[in-house]
Amino acid sequence: MVSEKTVERLSLYRRILQQLRVEGKETIMSHELANLLHIKPAQVRRDIMQLGYSGIPNSGYKIRPLLESIANFLDSPLPQSAVLVGVGHLGLALLANFAGRWRQLAIRAAFDKDPSKVGQTFHGCRCYPMYDLQKVIAETKSVVGILAIPGENAQSICDTLVQSGISGILNFSPLRIKVSENVFVEHVDLSATFEKVSFFARRMKHYAEEEKWKMENETTDDEYETIITKQ
């Protein structure tokens, strides 16, 4: 029904609106949100439409009820838990940001095969041994699993997660894991992303230099055109 992209944008709208609200703003118009995100106003209106919330013509959207609508749409009625597998460099960074009991959505448990990490607490989150996976997922009623391990065992660990009741996976490993169709997987492949940025950076630079060249040789171009026209 609702697309992934819409859900992502709703999440962005919310963050901006929360900020604007603490700054005292009470209403917002589609083109303001659009400008902040560098998208088109029609996109914003279309997304908000899907919430069932209606704005006021010639006036915009009331921020407070709009935020409520977004929360109503995006959030679980109950706080939602996630577990992290792999407390390495990346896993630690994720814990620093997403561990925390008070939040609506948070990492509530971590796992690692490294015995030196098991038993420790990182950013307020306990690290368990791998064989506790099923048990802890059940106890915390987690629905999201985050994979921050190398690709090798990602598939088998993913399978365990799914068997334990996880239905959404955020996969940072380079392996494209396979899941049954009732499990949602998001692949965040930072290496591929890095390469992509590098690729287009180079392209942009070439393009910019070409443009610059054209600008510098503009008069010459004109002369050339004149010659053509004259023929």
Place this chain on the structure above:
Amino acid sequence: MVSEKTVERLSLYRRILQQLRVEGKETIMSHELANLLHIKPAQVRRDIMQLGYSGIPNSGYKIRPLLESIANFLDSPLPQSAVLVGVGHLGLALLANFAGRWRQLAIRAAFDKDPSKVGQTFHGCRCYPMYDLQKVIAETKSVVGILAIPGENAQSICDTLVQSGISGILNFSPLRIKVSENVFVEHVDLSATFEKVSFFARRMKHYAEEEKWKMENETTDDEYETIITKQ
């Protein structure tokens, strides 16, 4: 000309092919790559077509020259450098993976406003003070900038990066930065991604439970249909 998605997939193909090559495999067919990535063979063929490389009907692609074609297409002729701004939790994780002199594409310098980090070396990468940005970017001829700082100053730092010659930005901050059209920006918004996974995880679970319910009540459904039909 070539789409972002295609570039991303080419990067994935390369990683898989490199692995397969060390395992001794010499040729590969579109459906094999497709199965590994859970996409359709036609997509693979289409992507490879754009490289200008041709496979052999009834035989597939030769891995070695295909890899060369991909490298030729994706990589800069010269090693390409990136700089990182923000050596916090996430920045450190990125350094752990992408710092390294020997690579074709790597983070060659880091920056932080925190004086306690400046001067230190993290994973082989030196951390410089912010006022060295322009100088170091020029020295390293970097084209990619990675932002791993809070949103507040992201825009102004981004502007400085662009002024210094950066034409590709990988932005991990929640702020959607604005750049001129000859600069490429990729936003990696981990909070929004996390929320998205959580959203669809919940949905999948509901869906699965509905399906299960339907399965269990299949006979009842049939009976109900019979009643309808009879009317």
Place this chain on the structure above:
DNA sequence: GTATAATTGTGAATTCTTGAACAAATTATA
């Protein structure tokens, strides 16, 4: 009040991406 200006909600058009299908090409095999 009425007119004016501005903004929403949304059908239609457009653009971008993926998928199905098949002729052409090539290998493997009989």
Place this chain on the structure above:
DNA sequence: TATAATTTGTTCAAGAATTCACAATTATAC
């Protein structure tokens, strides 16, 4: 050598996402 079997390259259709454009609606100015 001829035939069958298979995979590629590519066209065309389908699908998804975005953008346009405008009627409907509301606030504001006069």
